[in-house]
Amino acid sequence: MLAVLLAIGTQTGLCQENLWWKTPTTSPEVNANNTVTFRLKAPKAVKVEVVGDFLKNGEKAEMTEGENGIWEYTTPTPLNPELYSYAFMMDGLKINDPSNVFISRDVVTMSNLFLIDGKESNLYKVQDVPHGSVNRVWYHSNKLGADRRLTIYTPAGYETNKQSYPVLYLLHGSGGDEDSWTTLGRAAQIMDNLIAQGKAKPMIVVMTNGNAALQATWGEAPAGFVTPTIELPKVTDGSFEDAFPEIVSFVDKAYRTIAKKQKRAIAGLSMGGFHSMQISKEYPAMFDYVGLFSASARFKGKGESHVYNNCEGKIRKQFAQKPSLYWIAIGKDDFLYEQNQQFRKFLDDNKCPYTYVESEGGHIWRNWRNYLSEFVPLLFK
Amino acid sequence: MLAVLLAIGTQTGLCQENLWWKTPTTSPEVNANNTVTFRLKAPKAVKVEVVGDFLKNGEKAEMTEGENGIWEYTTPTPLNPELYSYAFMMDGLKINDPSNVFISRDVVTMSNLFLIDGKESNLYKVQDVPHGSVNRVWYHSNKLGADRRLTIYTPAGYETNKQSYPVLYLLHGSGGDEDSWTTLGRAAQIMDNLIAQGKAKPMIVVMTNGNAALQATWGEAPAGFVTPTIELPKVTDGSFEDAFPEIVSFVDKAYRTIAKKQKRAIAGLSMGGFHSMQISKEYPAMFDYVGLFSASARFKGKGESHVYNNCEGKIRKQFAQKPSLYWIAIGKDDFLYEQNQQFRKFLDDNKCPYTYVESEGGHIWRNWRNYLSEFVPLLFK
Secondary structure (H helix, E strand, O other), X not given: OHHHHHHHHHHHXXXXXXXXXXXXXXXXXXXXXXXXXXXXXXXXXXOEEEEEOOOOOOOOEEXXXXXXXXXXXEOOOOOOOEEEEEEEEEOOEEEOOOOOOOEEEEOOEEEEEEEEOOHHHHHHOOOOOOOOEEXXXXXXXXXXXXXXXXXXXXXXXXXXXXXXXXXXXXXXXXXXXXXXXXXXXXXXXXXXXXXHOOOOOOOEEEEOOOOOOOOOOOOOOOOOOOOOOOOOOOOOOOHHHHHHHHHHHHHHHHOOEOOOHHHEEEEEEOHHHHHHHHHHHHOOOOOOEEEEEOOOOOOOOOOOOHHHOOHHHHHHHHHHOOOOEEEEEEEOXXXXXXXXXXXXXXXXXXXXXOEEEEEOOOOOHHHHHHHHHHHHHHOOO | OHHHHHHHHHHHOOOOXXXXXXXXXXXXXXXXXXXXXXXXXXXXXXXXEEEEOOOOOOOOEEOEEOHHHEEEEEOOOOOOOEEEEEEEEEOOEEEOOOOOOOEEEEOOEEEEEEEEOOHHHHHHOOOOOOOOEEEEEEEEEOOOOEXXXXXXXXXXXXXXXXOOEOEEEEEOOOOOOOOHHHOOOXXXXXXXXXXXXXXXXXXXXXXXXXOOOOOOOOOOOOOXXXXXXXXXXXXXXXXXXXXXXXXXXXXXHHOOEOOOHHHEEEEEEOHHHHHHHHHHHHOOOOOOEEEEEOOOOXXXXXXXXXXXXXXXXXXXXXHHOOOOEEEEEEEOOOOOHHHHHHHHHHHHHOOOOOEEEEEOOOOOHHHHHHHHHHHHHHOOO
């Protein structure tokens, strides 16, 4: 029947308007030796380049025109196992690869994705292991006066067993939202794989939207299909941190959690690291595990919220209650590196024990996926 | 703090690699009178056109180059309230709009989306009403020998109340998957809005993957980031239909359903309509409501599955049990129109009562969203 459907569809042009059944060419192609070939069919283009995070920052790789107007570029050396993103520059215009339907948004940057198999990227792949669920669910915030969306990972088996689970609250950075950790962050795959390998305890992961003025990620809120921006009101002004216990209350009511400090963790990247630091010190009886990934490790946000009053004193009080883990990770090239060293000095001076991880690289998703993969096995032991 | 972050990020280029903070231009722009302006900044392009489902099938609208290399096209007349998709043709190359992050896949066609507000499209919008959850959850199929993914909508309040709900099983067409109804189908918005308006009963909606050879939508299965195709084995060969009761068993175990025929519906578009017809007649004690949207209304699939044996007799047996609703909808221009008339003749000849809806247009999502919006209010009365 499929063949009939197709034949009729192709003849009449009626089988879904403007629909392609084939990509224009094969791109990207991961070759046997882990070099990668990119192709773009653009017979009329004058210059086509590849940009991507496998190249040095800002570098462009020039493509060469071959037969049938297909431009091509193959990386000169194999790429390391990793999840990569890229786009094309065609005569100066940045476009996505029309042959690759895997695409992800970071603020307004749309990038195509590909993955090089191997030990380092195995955690990011959908493996043949039991899979948890990823749920988009709405809670009501009285303090923020809005219904707001959460992304909630529940471990494999949650729907059909009766167990209760510890909870990790996992926060995004500036420009991100409740979708970021499950798209570029690969959080569901990382959790599935670490749990299947026995390296992490089964847990619920709650991914919030840390932009207090937003109800949900772009396009999923009553505001409609509006263009994303990071120039938002109510970001790091204390409102999100102040209203955070509403999320914990909702999650403890809506899911089978173990609702106590010893079974709660909070971690975040960049702005989410700032939020994790502020929230965990504001509610010291709430979280026993704290993770700061490339955090903006500052005591003050914007404006005069009570959340930012006497941050130093509150952190000392938090550490007096001996959290099981306070984990800080930063890349050597991160623009927040120096700030993290200042924060470490404060913790050292105040005899607040923490774990410190210093990685290569900067303020990038590659590091945040790694940090999550290292942090999660340390939780709820 | 945000300002500081941004300033540093921009200076050093370190604040997430290859990241844009602004789109190149504003596109699309819905004007006050519901005309729409599309823009593409492409100074070196020779010819740029818009293609999209607001144009007549196959038509292209030529754009005009203005200042700063920005090409522009404004529709000559206002567009009707609807969800539309489009792309650009730049010197013959089909590309997505780099200024619009809202994009959806249909097989391998990536299209940008926009919505014209109004009465007809109000159901497709995220309105300020209570929102249900959309869950990606995995079940195990013994018959298909694989873990497989479902998309499950639960109505607002499900997580925190104790109620049990009726269930609609909602099936996609050829080339689609368990994501299709929540992306181009806008099923979550349609359900939220119909329930909030009191026009539909709160219900659970289970969206399956009807390609028996696939575990999940492209990129979300162990196969990895492989290019989508509709040339799949085990499509309409009876395996999906035969294994369907496993899904119902899982859903009845994992969710608070009212597990009886009177509280179960099944509906699908195109191939999913074929599946709905086959499954409902194969298990006549399972579903009391059946919806065929632009269905491939045939008695036989491919190959010699027992599912397709004596289809006519099984349908007579199904109708002998008096289903509450058997609902058939088809567009006047649909390439399956004639087939649906033949199926109606069979039902008429056999005195099998059904409801028939004939709409304008063809085999397109616009119709399927409408059919869903008309069908759901008729369920579980």
